Amino acid sequence: MTNPAKILVLGVGNTLYTDEGLGVRAAEHLxxxxxxxxxxxxxxxxxxxxxxxxxxxxxxxxxxxxxVLGDESAGSIYRLVGEDLRKSLGFNNSMHQTDLVDTLIFCELIGTRPDTVVIGMEPEDYQTMNTEISSVAAGRLGDMCEAALQEIAGFGGTFSEKV
Incomplete structure (x- = not known):
């Protein structure tokens, strides 16, 4: 029997700038x-x-x-793979110190690059300094997390709600 795939769910973003931090807030929620x-x-x-x-x-x-900057309305949920990864703020030289594409390239050079998918949301505001996400993002955070849970299940992970 083979071991199940090791899955990393990585919330990224700067929590000091409203919806720029919604990836981190989604990870915290999960x-x-x-x-x-x-x-x-x-x-x-x-x-x-x-x-x-x-x-x-x-x-x-x-x-x-x-x-994710995808030109849809604020709160839209995205699933990105391949070249579409660059729509994610973390893959777009945003305030995230370095481009995550570069990080994955370095992983590939080392010889270990995981299959990658981005679950993202169109931000309402990612430039105002505020540690709370916008009401639009807060209202859709559960849907974003549900999409992440579907990916986890698709990769062979399991989960249960805490009581």
Missing amino acids: LASYEFSENVTVLDGGTLGLKLIDHIIQYDKLIVLDA
């Missing part, structure tokens, strides 16, 4: 609301960028939670 199987790790990656390489290379699958 950690507060669910218990995960041993092969699933949920991590607040904040704006660590290249400092995340040591964590990322330990996993087979990577689910990034982030704000």
Whole structure:
């Protein structure tokens, strides 16, 4: 019997700028609301960028939670793979110190790059200094987390709601 894929759910963003931090807030919500199987790790990656390489290379699958600029209305939920990853703020030289695409390229050079998907949300405001996400983002955070849970299940992870 083969071991299940090791899955990293990585919330990224700067929590000082309203919806720029919604990936981190989604990771916090998942950690507060669910218990995960041993092969699933949920991590607040904040704006660590290249400092995340040591964590990322330990996993087979990577689910990034982030704000995404996709030209849809605020609160729209996205699933991005391949070239579409650059729509994610973390893959777009935003306030996240370094481009996450560069981080994945370095992982590939090291010889370990996980399959990556971004679950993101169109931000309402990602420029105002405020530690709370917008009401639009807050209202859709559960849907974003549900999309992340579907990815976890699709990769072979399991979870249950905390009581």
